[in-house]
Amino acid sequence: MVSRMSENLSLSMRICIVSLLLCTGFSTEGPLIKSLDLDASAAVFSVDSYGAKGNGVSDDSQAFLAAWNAACTSSSDSIFLVPHGKTYLVKPINFNGPCKTVHLTAQISGKIVAPADPCKWNPKERSVWLQFSNVQGLTIHGGGIIDGSGEKWWAGSCSRDTSHRCLNVPTAFVLYSSSNVHLRDLTFQNSPKIHVQIALSTHVQVENLQIVAPGDSPNTDGIHLSISEHVMIQNCTIATGDDCISIVAESSNIQISELICGPGHGISIGSLGKYNTKDTVSDVVVNGASLSGTQNGLRIKTWQGGSGYAQGIIFQHVKMINVSNPIIINQNYCAPSSSCQNQPTTICNNQSSAVQVNNVTYTDITGTSATQDAIKLACSATAPCTNIVLEDISLQLSNGDTASSLSANVQGSSNGQVAPPVNFSSPSM
Numbered sequence: 320m321v322s323r324m325s326e327n328l329s330l331s332m333r334i335c336i337v338s339l340l341l342c343t344g345f346s347t348e349g350p351l352i353k354s355l356d357l358d359a360s361a362a363v364f365s366v367d368s369y370g371a372k373g374n375g376v377s378d379d380s381q382a383f384l385a386a387w388n389a390a391c392t393s394s395s396d397s398i399f400l401v402p403h404g405k406t407y408l409v410k411p412i413n414f415n416g417p418c419k420t421v422h423l424t425a426q427i428s429g430k431i432v433a434p435a436d437p438c439k440w441n442p443k444e445r446s447v448w449l450q451f452s453n454v455q456g457l458t459i460h461g462g463g464i465i466d467g468s469g470e471k472w473w474a475g476s477c478s479r480d481t482s483h484r485c486l487n488v489p490t491a492f493v494l495y496s497s498s499n500v501h502l503r504d505l506t507f508q509n510s511p512k513i514h515v516q517i518a519l520s521t522h523v524q525v526e527n528l529q530i531v532a533p534g535d536s537p538n539t540d541g542i543h544l545s546i547s548e549h550v551m552i553q554n555c556t557i558a559t560g561d562d563c564i565s566i567v568a569e570s571s572n573i574q575i576s577e578l579i580c581g582p583g584h585g586i587s588i589g590s591l592g593k594y595n596t597k598d599t600v601s602d603v604v605v606n607g608a609s610l611s612g613t614q615n616g617l618r619i620k621t622w623q624g625g626s627g628y629a630q631g632i633i634f635q636h637v638k639m640i641n642v643s644n645p646i647i648i649n650q651n652y653c654a655p656s657s658s659c660q661n662q663p664t665t666i667c668n669n670q671s672s673a674v675q676v677n678n679v680t681y682t683d684i685t686g687t688s689a690t691q692d693a694i695k696l697a698c699s700a701t702a703p704c705t706n707i708v709l710e711d712i713s714l715q716l717s718n719g720d721t722a723s724s725l726s727a728n729v730q731g732s733s734n735g736q737v738a739p740p741v742n743f744s745s746p747s748m
């Protein structure tokens with residue numbers, strides 16, 4: 320996640336130091352889920368028919384690309400198939416459209432693994448591993464496993480040069496500039512960086528994903544949305560080392576439900592507005608989530624000096640279990656510049672412009688906080704947060720003690736029972 324590298328760098332560096340420990344501890348085998356029945360009327364383009372070995376050692380990239388191109392240019396309904404029961408090693412691939420096929424399916428029932436050694440990656444291809452781009456109408460499913468082989472990336476074993484790491488660590492899976500995509504019934508694991516990114520896309524439905532990486536793996540967000548609209552994420556279980564779901568840039572009409580999250584950093588809107596940029600995130604609904612042992616729960620984070628807004632956000636029916644910052648808004652964020660050589664310098668001089676945070680409702684948020692201040696609403700004096708509504712909140716400390724709250728420059732109101740209570744600067748609406 321580009322905008323968060325500086326924060327996470329120190330973690331990466333610490334991970335470097337414990338690299339040897341991390342290198343050995345993970346099994347790449349997981350349970351293979353039974354493959355689904357193929358649609359009988361569709362033409363099947365199996366990677367095996369295009370020469371894939373599926374032995375986990377040979378490079379099957381060309382076979383994948385050839386099978387995809389055949390499926391994508393077929394005029395009948397077609398299925399790009401990665402068969403069940405085998406492991407396919409592939410290098411970075413762009414599954415590009417537009418496709419001629421009206422009903423196109425990618426059925427991933429086997430296991431796909433990335434090259435494990437960062438040094439084996441072409442330096443020019445280190446930003447994305449598997450990308451689907453410019454496709455209109457696609458179902459990606461099949462019960463398979465997509466494994467980013469991230470261990471050595473996390474450990475930094477290719478190079479101890481941290482600027483190298485910062486420049487290019489691949490995201491495992493990207494859906495780019497696409498629409499009407501249904502992504503479901505898959506396991507993503509051990510990405511070098513973000514597991515699933517949805518960028519410049521609209522009308523995307525994400526369902527029944529399992530996303531898993533160690534809690535201390537750096538920058539391994541579960542699902543990262545940027546410049547995307549009409550995205551629905553439901554029934555996903557995400558346990559990684561960074562945000563379970565993060566939403567940035569210009570994104571709107573996002574619905575998240577039945578999420579199980581943790582370990583990880585929780586659900587994050589932002590960061591927004593870094594390097595004085597304009598970001599606009601609106602109409603986000605989180606309806607039904609359980610967060611356990613996460614670093615944050617429901618977070619909105621914007622940089623001072625930015626512009627745009629985060630507005631029209633509803634968080635409801637969320638259960639917290641020992642979450643470190645269950646409800647947190649930081650609208651005034653600033654951090655010293657990172658040591659990554661490719662990043663502009665951040666200046667923290669109390670810049671007065673801010674990303675507006677408006678119309679955010681928290682309803683039925685219950686459970687336990689790992690820190691004393693279960694609610695932290697830190698807004699800017701020059702551009703306060705407005706229309707912040709808390710209703711039916713019940714957060715205690717994990718040891719049963721009463722939690723407290725912190726708030727600054729927050730306009731809004733409390734309805735029903737709100738524990739811990741929050742002080743607002745002035746009444747809302």
Ligand SMILES: *[C@@H]1O[C@H](CO)[C@@H](O)[C@H](O)[C@H]1NC(C)=O
Nearest residue numbers: 504526527528529554555556
């Ligand atoms: C939710 O996802 C899990 C696997 O990730 C699956 O077993 C279950 O059937 C899904 N539930 C629904 C209602 O689809």
Ligand SMILES: *[C@@H]1O[C@H](CO)[C@@H](O)[C@H](O)[C@H]1NC(C)=O
Nearest residue numbers: 601602603630631632633678
């Ligand atoms: C506040 O946000 C909610 C959720 O997106 C939306 O339905 C509502 O219209 C917004 N209200 C105002 C006053 O902007």
Ligand SMILES: *[C@@H]1O[C@H](CO)[C@@H](O)[C@H](O)[C@H]1NC(C)=O
Nearest residue numbers: 612613641642643688689717
């Ligand atoms: C709660 O979380 C804190 C901080 O992550 C951790 O130190 C503690 O062991 C956790 N407590 C329980 C009961 O899980």
Ligand SMILES: *[C@@H]1O[C@H](CO)[C@@H](O)[C@H](O)[C@H]1NC(C)=O
Nearest residue numbers: 651653666667668669670700
């Ligand atoms: C920013 O504001 C804080 C609190 O008002 C103040 O303590 C600090 O000195 C200011 N920093 C700069 C660089 O102006």
Ligand SMILES: *[C@@H]1O[C@H](CO)[C@@H](O)[C@H](O)[C@H]1NC(C)=O
Nearest residue numbers: 723724725726739740741742
């Ligand atoms: C709320 O404001 C009152 C009056 O200023 C103060 O006594 C109380 O400590 C504040 N409570 C919190 C949670 O900040």
